[in-house]
Amino acid sequence: MNATAQRPVDRWFASYSGDHQNVTNQKIHLFAVPAILWTVVALLWCIPVFGTWMKSGIWAALAMFGAWMFYNRMSRPLGLGMLAIFVAMAWLTRWLEGMLGVANLFWLALCVFVVAWIAQFIGHKIEGRKPSFLTDLTYLLIGPAWVLAKFYRVMGWRY
Numbered sequence: 820m821n822a823t824a825q826r827p828v829d830r831w832f833a834s835y836s837g838d839h840q841n842v843t844n845q846k847i848h849l850f851a852v853p854a855i856l857w858t859v860v861a862l863l864w865c866i867p868v869f870g871t872w873m874k875s876g877i878w879a880a881l882a883m884f885g886a887w888m889f890y891n892r893m894s895r896p897l898g899l900g901m902l903a904i905f906v907a908m909a910w911l912t913r914w915l916e917g918m919l920g921v922a923n924l925f926w927l928a929l930c931v932f933v934v935a936w937i938a939q940f941i942g943h944k945i946e947g948r949k950p951s952f953l954t955d956l957t958y959l960l961i962g963p964a965w966v967l968a969k970f971y972r973v974m975g976w977r978y
Contacts, residue, residue, distance in 0.1 A: 826894070827893060828893045828894045828897065828964070828978070831893070831957075831958075831961050831964075831965075832961070832964075832965055832968060834951070835951050835958060835961050835962070835965050836965070838943075838946070838948045838949070838950070838951045839946065839948075839951075839965075840946065840948075841942070841945055841946040841947075843942065843945050844942035844943060844945055844946040847938050847939065847941065847942035848939070848942060848962070848965075848966065849966055849969070850935075850938070851935040851936075851938040851939045851942070852935075852939075852962045852963055852965075852966045853904075853963065853966060854931055854932075854934075854935040855932060855935045855936065855939070855962075856904075856908070856963045857908050857911070857912070857928075857931070858928045858929070858931050858932035858935065859882070859932075860879045860882070860883060860905070860908045860909070860912055861879070861912050861915070861924055861925075861927070861928035862925065862928050862929065862932065863878040863879040863882050864876045864878070864879040864912050864916065864924065864928075865921050865924055865925040865928070866878045875916060875921060876909070876912070876913065876916075879909065879912065880909070883905040883908075883909065886901070886905070886960060887901055887902055887905060889960055890902075890960075890964055893964065894964075894978050896971065896976065896977060896978045897964050897967060897968065897971075897978050900967045900970075900971070900978075901963065901964065901967060904963070904967070912924070915927070
């Protein structure tokens with residue numbers, strides 16, 4: 820690959836970063852994006868699976884697998900990192916389900932979802948730009964990888 824060619828992941832991140840220049844907005848995203856990702860996992864976890872031997876979590880597992888395939892295709896190192904994040908989120912969600920029950924897990928996830936999205940929109944109001952996903956829904960998947968890539972850069976790891 821020549822020096823001017825960009826990987827698709829780099830193009831996605833460059834575009835996403837263009838909508839996230841404000842430091843305050845970036846800091847909000849560092850917390851709100853993972854929170855939203857967990858809430859999606861938890862809300863999907865709560866969808867009942869009638870007529871099967873699975874009690875809960877199958878819809879979340881299927882969604883996490885699909886998202887992981889996207890991340891792994893985009894970048895192997897990001898794919899491995901997102902796999903670790905998904906496993907941790909699944910463990911956390913299973914633990915919370917055991918502690919709270921499915922109904923309370925649902926309400927907790929819904930409350931965190933609303934608060935995290937309010938924070939996101941406050942960040943974008945400060946930024947003065949609309950959220951990236953309003954132009955392309957794929958950015959809903961790019962956000963978590965963008966946050967992980969920031970962590971990789973801090974650690975000196977390639978993504």
